[in-house]
Amino acid sequence: MQVILTNFTPESERAIAAAAKLSTSQLSAVELKQRLSPEQIDNLLSQLISSGHLSPFEHANFTFVIDGISRVASHQLVRHRIASYTQQSQRYVSLRKLNYVTPATIGAKRELEAKYREMVQAAHKLYCEMLDAGVPAEDARYVLPSAMETKLVMTMNARELMHACSLRLCLRAQWELVELFQRIKQEVEKVAPRLGAELKPKCFALGYCDERQSCGLFPTLKEIKGGVATSAK
Amino acid sequence: MQVILTNFTPESERAIAAAAKLSTSQLSAVELKQRLSPEQIDNLLSQLISSGHLSPFEHANFTFVIDGISRVASHQLVRHRIASYTQQSQRYVSLRKLNYVTPATIGAKRELEAKYREMVQAAHKLYCEMLDAGVPAEDARYVLPSAMETKLVMTMNARELMHACSLRLCLRAQWELVELFQRIKQEVEKVAPRLGAELKPKCFALGYCDERQSCGLFPTLKEIKGGVATSAK
Amino acid sequence: MQVILTNFTPESERAIAAAAKLSTSQLSAVELKQRLSPEQIDNLLSQLISSGHLSPFEHANFTFVIDGISRVASHQLVRHRIASYTQQSQRYVSLRKLNYVTPATIGAKRELEAKYREMVQAAHKLYCEMLDAGVPAEDARYVLPSAMETKLVMTMNARELMHACSLRLCLRAQWELVELFQRIKQEVEKVAPRLGAELKPKCFALGYCDERQSCGLFPTLKEIKGGVATSAK
Amino acid sequence: MQVILTNFTPESERAIAAAAKLSTSQLSAVELKQRLSPEQIDNLLSQLISSGHLSPFEHANFTFVIDGISRVASHQLVRHRIASYTQQSQRYVSLRKLNYVTPATIGAKRELEAKYREMVQAAHKLYCEMLDAGVPAEDARYVLPSAMETKLVMTMNARELMHACSLRLCLRAQWELVELFQRIKQEVEKVAPRLGAELKPKCFALGYCDERQSCGLFPTLKEIKGGVATSAK
Numbered sequence: 001m002q003v004i005l006t007n008f009t010p011e012s013e014r015a016i017a018a019a020a021k022l023s024t025s026q027l028s029a030v031e032l033k034q035r036l037s038p039e040q041i042d043n044l045l046s047q048l049i050s051s052g053h054l055s056p057f058e059h060a061n062f063t064f065v066i067d068g069i070s071r072v073a074s075h076q077l078v079r080h081r082i083a084s085y086t087q088q089s090q091r092y093v094s095l096r097k098l099n100y101v102t103p104a105t106i107g108a109k110r111e112l113e114a115k116y117r118e119m120v121q122a123a124h125k126l127y128c129e130m131l132d133a134g135v136p137a138e139d140a141r142y143v144l145p146s147a148m149e150t151k152l153v154m155t156m157n158a159r160e161l162m163h164a165c166s167l168r169l170c171l172r173a174q175w176e177l178v179e180l181f182q183r184i185k186q187e188v189e190k191v192a193p194r195l196g197a198e199l200k201p202k203c204f205a206l207g208y209c210d211e212r213q214s215c216g217l218f219p220t221l222k223e224i225k226g227g228v229a230t231s232a233k
Numbered sequence: 234m235q236v237i238l239t240n241f242t243p244e245s246e247r248a249i250a251a252a253a254k255l256s257t258s259q260l261s262a263v264e265l266k267q268r269l270s271p272e273q274i275d276n277l278l279s280q281l282i283s284s285g286h287l288s289p290f291e292h293a294n295f296t297f298v299i300d301g302i303s304r305v306a307s308h309q310l311v312r313h314r315i316a317s318y319t320q321q322s323q324r325y326v327s328l329r330k331l332n333y334v335t336p337a338t339i340g341a342k343r344e345l346e347a348k349y350r351e352m353v354q355a356a357h358k359l360y361c362e363m364l365d366a367g368v369p370a371e372d373a374r375y376v377l378p379s380a381m382e383t384k385l386v387m388t389m390n391a392r393e394l395m396h397a398c399s400l401r402l403c404l405r406a407q408w409e410l411v412e413l414f415q416r417i418k419q420e421v422e423k424v425a426p427r428l429g430a431e432l433k434p435k436c437f438a439l440g441y442c443d444e445r446q447s448c449g450l451f452p453t454l455k456e457i458k459g460g461v462a463t464s465a466k
Numbered sequence: 467m468q469v470i471l472t473n474f475t476p477e478s479e480r481a482i483a484a485a486a487k488l489s490t491s492q493l494s495a496v497e498l499k500q501r502l503s504p505e506q507i508d509n510l511l512s513q514l515i516s517s518g519h520l521s522p523f524e525h526a527n528f529t530f531v532i533d534g535i536s537r538v539a540s541h542q543l544v545r546h547r548i549a550s551y552t553q554q555s556q557r558y559v560s561l562r563k564l565n566y567v568t569p570a571t572i573g574a575k576r577e578l579e580a581k582y583r584e585m586v587q588a589a590h591k592l593y594c595e596m597l598d599a600g601v602p603a604e605d606a607r608y609v610l611p612s613a614m615e616t617k618l619v620m621t622m623n624a625r626e627l628m629h630a631c632s633l634r635l636c637l638r639a640q641w642e643l644v645e646l647f648q649r650i651k652q653e654v655e656k657v658a659p660r661l662g663a664e665l666k667p668k669c670f671a672l673g674y675c676d677e678r679q680s681c682g683l684f685p686t687l688k689e690i691k692g693g694v695a696t697s698a699k
Numbered sequence: 700m701q702v703i704l705t706n707f708t709p710e711s712e713r714a715i716a717a718a719a720k721l722s723t724s725q726l727s728a729v730e731l732k733q734r735l736s737p738e739q740i741d742n743l744l745s746q747l748i749s750s751g752h753l754s755p756f757e758h759a760n761f762t763f764v765i766d767g768i769s770r771v772a773s774h775q776l777v778r779h780r781i782a783s784y785t786q787q788s789q790r791y792v793s794l795r796k797l798n799y800v801t802p803a804t805i806g807a808k809r810e811l812e813a814k815y816r817e818m819v820q821a822a823h824k825l826y827c828e829m830l831d832a833g834v835p836a837e838d839a840r841y842v843l844p845s846a847m848e849t850k851l852v853m854t855m856n857a858r859e860l861m862h863a864c865s866l867r868l869c870l871r872a873q874w875e876l877v878e879l880f881q882r883i884k885q886e887v888e889k890v891a892p893r894l895g896a897e898l899k900p901k902c903f904a905l906g907y908c909d910e911r912q913s914c915g916l917f918p919t920l921k922e923i924k925g926g927v928a929t930s931a932k
Contacts, residue, residue, distance in 0.1 A: 004729060006714070006717075006729065006732065007708050007709060007710075007714050007758070009706050009708070009760065009762070010706060010709070011706075015705070015706050015762065018852075019785040019852040020785065022764075022785060022787060022850065022851070022852055023785050023786060023787055023788045023791070024787075024788055024791045024792060025787075025792070026792060026796070028764065028766055028850065030703060030705065030764055033705065050676065051676055051677065051678075052668070052676055055783065055784075055785060056785050058783030058854060059706070059762055059783055059785070059852060059854045061708065061760040061854070063708070063714065063758055065721075065727065065729055067727055070375060071304075071308065071379065072323075072374065072375060074308070075304065075307070075308045075311075078308075078311060078312060079311060079318070081314035081315075082314075084754065084757030084758055084856065085312070085754075086718040086719065086721060086722050086754060086755050086758070087722060088721060088722055088723075088724075089722045089723055090305075090379075091407060092722070092723045093723060093724065093725060097725075100375075101375065102375070103368075103372035103375055104372075105368050105369060105372045106363065106368060106372060106373075106375070109366070112363060112366060112368070115359055115362075116359070116363075116375075116376055119355065119356055119359050119376055120376065122352065122355070123352055123356060123378065126348055126349070126352050129348075130339065130345060130349075133342070133345060135336075135338050135339055135342075135345070136338060138407060139336035139337075139338045139339060140339075141305065141379060142303060142305060142333075142334065142335070142336055142339070142349075142378060142379050142380035143349055143352055143353065143378050143379075143380065144378065144379050145356065145375060145376050145377065145378055145379075146304065146323075146374055146375050146376075146377050146378075146379060146381075147375035147376065148379075151721065151727065152721070153717075153718040153721055153758060155757060155758045155760070155856075157783065157854075174324060174371060202518070210516065210517055210518055211517070212517075237496060239481070239484075239496065239499065240475050240476060240477075240481050240525070242473050242475070242527065242529070243473060243476070244473075248472070248473050248529065251619075252552040252619040253552065255531075255552060255553075255554060255617065255618070255619055256552050256553060256554055256555045256558070257554075257555055257558045257559060258554075258559065259559060259563070261531065261533055261617065263470060263472065263531055266472065283909065284909055284910070284911075285901070285909055288550065288551075288552060289552050291550030291621060292473070292529055292550055292552070292619060292621045294475065294527040294621070296475070296481065296525055298488075298494065298496055300494055317521065317524030317525055317623065318521075319485040319486060319488060319489050319521060319522050319525070320489060321488060321489055321490075321491075322489045322490055325489070325490045326490060326491065326492060330492070384488065384494065385488070386484075386485040386488055386525060388524060388525045388527070388623075390550065390621075435751070443749065443750055443751055444750070445750075536841060537770075537774065537845065538789075538840065538841060540774070541770065541773070541774045541777075544774075544777060544778060545777060545784070547780035547781075548780075551778070556771075556845075557873060566841075567841065568841070569834075569838035569841055570838075571834050571835060571838045572829065572834060572838060572839075572841070575832070578829060578832060578834070581825055581828075582825070582829075582841075582842055585821065585822055585825050585842055586842065588818065588821070589818055589822060589844065592814055592815070592818050595814075596805065596811060596815075599808070599811060601802075601804050601805060601811070602804060604873060605802035605803075605804045605805060606805075607771065607845055608769060608771060608799075608800065608801070608802055608805070608815075608844060608845050608846035609815055609818055609819065609844050609845075609846065610844065610845050611822065611841060611842050611843065611844055611845075612770065612789075612840060612841050612842075612843050612844075612845060612847075613841035613842065614845075640790060640837060
């Protein structure tokens, strides 16, 4: 898997802070943007997050090239609807070269891994054979396994990145998506460290784990006896 | 493939017309809704469409149960972001029973179809074997072919249905999606014939075919020499 | 202010539960919908909410006719982007009849209220005078006060209703919107009591108040010394 | 009215073209982005537009500071839901300084303009008086005219900019929005001339005017006797 941040809103944290400040100020956004000190920006972002006023984070956009995730992962990824995707087409591109993903639970067992590999190779061989026999790529691909790699370009704003990470950085999420969003977080941290630090699983905001079983990072509500969040219900 | 309309806005055409009328009237929407005659409703819908004022169509929603499309088709379908989907999970459901789709270009060739069937069955057999060996369903599925059937519930409003059909009823669209939206159109026609009639490929609105090659229904712009739309550019 | 629920997804709670069940079941959605008992539906909705799996709630839609809110309120309302609106146009409708909203903080002071009323009436009189002088309604309206009443049709799904209520049922929200969403909640409760009960301010889900000052329903994080949510940060 | 482009996707046209090319190529998006010549970019954008494949245009985002439009205009503007807005709050900001918009149809008539000006000033004076009397700004503003100026930050992607301009650059649109989107177009043209050139009223794409009466730029369908688009219906 390869994730590269290819485009992003320059000075994104400043842009978010200036927009937020505008809503309660008589100064113009241009003045605000110039005047804000790094400390003020930091404080503004903290206030926005702690009070749940997240819409200013939409003014910062990030475009990633994502290469080498499986069709399993891409099918889940594009369910995040508040984002833009352009994906390599299996209708128009003939995938003569075999690239596929192997889950660790399969890769760890030598015998299973061999069977898995042979099956994927056999399916891909039949795919090529069907192409040679004149079957259109868009139909031949039906035989291709879900493990096949795909690539896509994704643009997502910082608010939706925070939302997606709250779900997908949870270790209960599908493992390819966990890795994908970990890499996305790393890319964002390089150019916008303050924003990158806010990309974290939902338990950090909740203060507890809302899955059936916790990974250990935070206790579940059941485990917190007499805690605040339970008494509130 | 099975498509069943399970829920929909009652009297959807009346609801759309009443909302549209409200925007230019002093009467209340409740009065408007009661008073509109079938002819007035029909005229209002025609005006909205011919003038491109499509937002009132969003007040009519349709929920479909879709069963037996391939993962190829579902991956494309969920790219329509202005809709709601709940799909059978391959993470949590073990697909011990094999159901899959065969494209006509493969099904038509006896020898190819046999190879295709055997490959799909072999992949599914390995999937079951991996489940038995303790591989989680969410990982074992990587070996499953894209042809595997899935099912989902989709809710889409009438405006987005018109948009999706403008793309997906075009015969150049992927064949499973063409069939899916033909069935969707049939379901809508049963309960809202006027709306159902508006579900049609984009060439009807354009007056020409904007694909590289026409299916014959409308000529391309190149084929229309000296036509209106070309001279306008 | 008048709020009337004019259209809604029939049996909305059953529809949501059936869709949710589909994602982890081999049964068809149609079977599921028929078989689910009221208790099962209730349990499913509770599980979805406590685990934050809210997307199935999008399959239930509600259409309201809203009459008699100010332009102040409508301007804020339409900021909820995941919804559909058709609003009475001030461009095409001449508002010869004066209907306007008076905030309680003004209405409570007799002298101020008189000045307010006279000013609104004077502005409306000039509006009518400009119409008579041939000024188009879309320009004459610039003189109309923000207090002017408007009406609109709004369709929103249950997930977005829960989100909007989490913000707008907070007593710190603008008072017209608080009242609007209280009435919306009452309307939903009539036809879908279980869903209606889930329409509540955000503090119920958080277990604390995230505004600067609490209305008293829940304490703020600062007020909760050594509580769970604070220690989690 | 002041419109300033404060942030935008760098090299936006190249970004769009690279994403589009990815969908039908085996090269990586990074390679594609580097290799594309200006001519190739130009050709790709033209193909995307003529074939209606507009989703790659979503990868380019533009952030504008908009200052000095009326609340009339801002209420309409935020109806474009596929965009992000942060607007100056009339709840939290006391507007002691009077800034307002005068429509040309009023400004052109000396006597009317005087009455209009006096009315706006009187309303604003009462607003200040109410603030002094302890009425919260969020309530006092009910008396303010719709002509009051507001400011906001808006982020919109290139696809939605094309859509919004198709509606709002039509001379039948509300005149403030026409001017606003003309300025937006000018700002985009400075940094992305090819994209800026695509921001135009819908009649250019249709080849005819779909309003009741044409501004003269294109004839209506009725005026085009026996034309292509009519025969297609």
